[in-house]
Amino acid sequence: MSLITRLFGKSAGAAEERSRSRYLVGTDEVHVYNATWSIPESIGGMTTAALRRIRSFQKFGRPLSQTLLTFSPRMDVDEVRERLLAEGRVTEDLRLLNVWSDLRNRGDAELAEIRGEPSTDPVPNEDGEVERINEFYDLFRDQKTGAVIRRNYLRVNGRPLLVDVRDPKVGRRFILYSSSGDPIAEWRRPRDFYNAWVSSVVSEDPAVVIVDDKKVSEFIHEISDRRFGLILFLHGTHLRLPWNGALGEFLPRRLETMRNFDRFDVVGVQTRQQAAAIEARGISWDNVRLLTGELPSTAVNSDVPTDRSMNSAVMVANLIALKRIDHAIRTVSVLKERGVDVRLTVLGEGPERPALERLIEELGVADRVELPGYVHDVGARLETASFSLLTSTSEGLPLAMMESMGAGCVPIVYDITYGPGDLVVQGDNGYVTPFGDVDALADQIEEFLELDQDHVASMRSKAIETAAEYLPAVGYSRWKTVLCELERPWLPDIDSRRTGESIAPRSLTVSGTERGVELEMDLTVIDGSIAPLLQLVLSGRKVNSYFLCSEPKIRSHARGRGATVTFAVPHELFSESDGEIFDVFLRRPRDPWNAKRRVRTPSTFSPTVSDSREWYATKYGNLSVRPER
Numbered sequence: 001m002s003l004i005t006r007l008f009g010k011s012a013g014a015a016e017e018r019s020r021s022r023y024l025v026g027t028d029e030v031h032v033y034n035a036t037w038s039i040p041e042s043i044g045g046m047t048t049a050a051l052r053r054i055r056s057f058q059k060f061g062r063p064l065s066q067t068l069l070t071f072s073p074r075m076d077v078d079e080v081r082e083r084l085l086a087e088g089r090v091t092e093d094l095r096l097l098n099v100w101s102d103l104r105n106r107g108d109a110e111l112a113e114i115r116g117e118p119s120t121d122p123v124p125n126e127d128g129e130v131e132r133i134n135e136f137y138d139l140f141r142d143q144k145t146g147a148v149i150r151r152n153y154l155r156v157n158g159r160p161l162l163v164d165v166r167d168p169k170v171g172r173r174f175i176l177y178s179s180s181g182d183p184i185a186e187w188r189r190p191r192d193f194y195n196a197w198v199s200s201v202v203s204e205d206p207a208v209v210i211v212d213d214k215k216v217s218e219f220i221h222e223i224s225d226r227r228f229g230l231i232l233f234l235h236g237t238h239l240r241l242p243w244n245g246a247l248g249e250f251l252p253r254r255l256e257t258m259r260n261f262d263r264f265d266v267v268g269v270q271t272r273q274q275a276a277a278i279e280a281r282g283i284s285w286d287n288v289r290l291l292t293g294e295l296p297s298t299a300v301n302s303d304v305p306t307d308r309s310m311n312s313a314v315m316v317a318n319l320i321a322l323k324r325i326d327h328a329i330r331t332v333s334v335l336k337e338r339g340v341d342v343r344l345t346v347l348g349e350g351p352e353r354p355a356l357e358r359l360i361e362e363l364g365v366a367d368r369v370e371l372p373g374y375v376h377d378v379g380a381r382l383e384t385a386s387f388s389l390l391t392s393t394s395e396g397l398p399l400a401m402m403e404s405m406g407a408g409c410v411p412i413v414y415d416i417t418y419g420p421g422d423l424v425v426q427g428d429n430g431y432v433t434p435f436g437d438v439d440a441l442a443d444q445i446e447e448f449l450e451l452d453q454d455h456v457a458s459m460r461s462k463a464i465e466t467a468a469e470y471l472p473a474v475g476y477s478r479w480k481t482v483l484c485e486l487e488r489p490w491l492p493d494i495d496s497r498r499t500g501e502s503i504a505p506r507s508l509t510v511s512g513t514e515r516g517v518e519l520e521m522d523l524t525v526i527d528g529s530i531a532p533l534l535q536l537v538l539s540g541r542k543v544n545s546y547f548l549c550s551e552p553k554i555r556s557h558a559r560g561r562g563a564t565v566t567f568a569v570p571h572e573l574f575s576e577s578d579g580e581i582f583d584v585f586l587r588r589p590r591d592p593w594n595a596k597r598r599v600r601t602p603s604t605f606s607p608t609v610s611d612s613r614e615w616y617a618t619k620y621g622n623l624s625v626r627p628e629r
Contacts (some may be wrong), residue, residue, distance in 0.1 A: 025229055025486040028479075029062045031204040033228070035220065036213040038072035039080045043089075044318070045399060046235040049293040050212045051089045052472065053479070056294055058091060060476040061483075067095040069201065069209075071194060071216065073137045073153060077101045099197050100136060100153055103161055108178045114200045116185030116193070119175050123183070124167055126150065136161075155179070164190075189497075191219030202228050208486065211264075218256040221263040222592065224491045231482070232257065233268040233291060236396040239277070240544070242417035243393065243435055246277035248576040250544045259546065259593040262287060265488050270397035271418040282535075282548035282573070284589070289482050293397045294475040300406035300468045304383045306457060310449055311342045314385035314409060316378060316400035317392075319350030319371070326352075326359055327391040327414075327438055333363040334442040342368065342445060344389070347381065349373045382407035386456075387448060391441070395419045405429070406467035408460040412444050429462035496592035503586055504600040508623065512610035516570040519584075519615075521599070524562040528554075530588070536567040537585040537596050538625065540577065547573045548587075571611040574625075584623040599623045 034050055043051075057063050068090075070077075077098045084090040103111065128140040128149050140150035151164040160177045167173050174187040187193040198220060202209060208229035211217045217232050238258055240249045250258050261267065261283050268291030269275050279285045313332075317323040325346055335342045346356075346369070353371065360369050375381065382388075388404035390413035398419045401411050405423075411430035413420045414437075424430040431448065433440045448456075468474070505521040519536065536549040553566040574582075587596040601617040608615045612628045 028483040031207040032063045033209040035069040035211045037215045052294045056472040056476045070098045119183035119186035214253045221260045222496045229486045231266045232264040237394045246280040255544045271422040274418045299403045304408040313344045315346045317348045319352040324391045328389045345370045405463035500595045500597040502598040510608040510615040520566045531563045535587045538582040541581040581626040
């Protein structure tokens with residue numbers, strides 16, 4: 001077996017053979033599992049969107065069953081279910097399943113179905129200060145540092161169900177117990193335990209798991225032997241500072257998800273702008289689909305009042321820093337100084353209220369800005385407002401703005417990443433203004449207030465038409481297409497905890513081009529069918545960032561023994577990474593991130609400088625790229 005074949009697994013011929021037996025759903029008659037960490041008491045946009053989707057599947061689709069999987073030990077399943085039913089957010093046929101309540105309800109034989117390792121080492125005794133979270137969950141903290149050193153998850157009778165303990169000899173351990181108190185199985189990482197539970201629960205065929213939550217998406221992709229389809233739905237940005245561009249750092253809580261992006265069968269994004277931002281990094285978007293959030297069926301009303309006060313503005317937003325309500329308030333103040341009277345109502349509540357109330361007083365706009373908090377007549381208020389504002393730092397798809405459009409409000413919003421660019425046609429159904437520019441926002445409002453009635457009526461009508469594209473029936477049609485075409489790719493059976501071995505090319509050269517560099521590697525022993533699949537990975541050493549370069553040029557050697565692969569690396573990739581060092585790896589698509597292989601430099605390698613970046617050999621003999629010294 002050749003070196004590269006050994007490192008990267010079986011040849012493409014074997015992969016093709018497996019591909020013929022890929023699991024194909026081919027219908028929307030499937031068992032649907034929706035995965036989120038918890039259902040909070042104060043339900044936000046992500047959870048609202050997920051629950052709306054579940055209702056749409058039930059109303060417009062043909063699910064064989066629907067289950068909502070949750071993982072939080074602080075969650076009271078019965079209380080949450082009763083609350084959701086009372087609020088009309090779910091129906092009786094939805095099964096709500098929490099890992100901890102499920103384990104408590106299992107007998108020993110069912111617990112043994114959850115695959116783990118045998119538990120053989122003695123379990124450390126209880127130690128530290130005990131904090132009771134609820135009747136089934138105790139925390140133990142180090143008496144000196146306050147750090148959590150143990151978690152006991154309990155049965156109804158108070159006996160141990162699972163213990164999560166930091167063992168000073170072997171590290172972190174998750175030990176599952178039988179009803180008699182004997183260890184059944186053990187795991188060393190939380191994600192291994194959660195994935196074992198998911199695998200035991202999702203047993204029907206055909207089945208699909210839809211992941212909404214950041215925390216769940218960080219681990220569920222590691223299930224390599226799954227028989228179910230796996231869909232990730234991105235509710236918000238994947239970037240830490242999306243307004244700076246597409247090539248900056250990932251959000252810390254999105255890092256593992258983005259590193260393993262191609263291990264999801266489908267990734268649903270809500271805007272074309274976000275899809276383009278993903279592609280810009282070289283990440284294949286073969287599995288990316290436009291799967292938007294949904295408005296409630298009552299959100300669009302074509303028979304809305306046309307007699308509105310032109311100067312009445314509305315925002316529907318939580319009072320949190322992300323929403324930058326202060327920008328909208330300052331805009332009202334700027335307009336007041338110009339002699340333009342605008343009245344703003346912000347519908348929502350949150351921790352920024354005291355600061356916003358102080359700002360209103362300082363700017364002298366208390367007679368023009370109202371913060372009524374949560375209200376039960378949002379729809380009616382939207383139908384009497386003239387225009388809506390959106391000043392957030394970032395959004396996924398701004399459903400609140402869309403609801404306002406469905407009520408005939410004209411959106412006047414910042415150019416936010418993401419959303420407005422996909423929804424608003426300038427001057428036709430609304431206005432997009434420069435990001436973070438209060439004066440420009442005030443200018444646009446002033447221009448809007450000067451429009452004649454016919455123009456405004458046309459804009460309201462077109463805003464309603466735009467919102468109608470996001471009603472449940474239309475949204476489900478997108479989901480149905482994805483479900484019917486869903487094909488689970490073959491995933492390499494590689495331990496995600498194992499670090500890949502390095503690769504030593506016989507020769508390695510880096511040469512500058514007009515737009516970047518070409519990196520040429522002579523891999524002497526390689527299966528020719530594998531070479532075209534390889535990806536060059538540039539991984540930030542200190543920042544949460546990486547780029548992929550794919551589709552290398554291939555020059556096969558005589559008699560098929562090895563090949564020379566050449567990757568094009570654009571200079572543009574480093575445009576938002578000043579001062580950062582990137583390490584160079586090779587990867588096969590759909591491998592776990594840790595399986596990527598470090599590229600070693602041969603003794604003949606010479607450092608190369610191109611566009612103020614140096615490609616060099618580290619002190620350990622590996623290839624990296626850094627700013628020119």
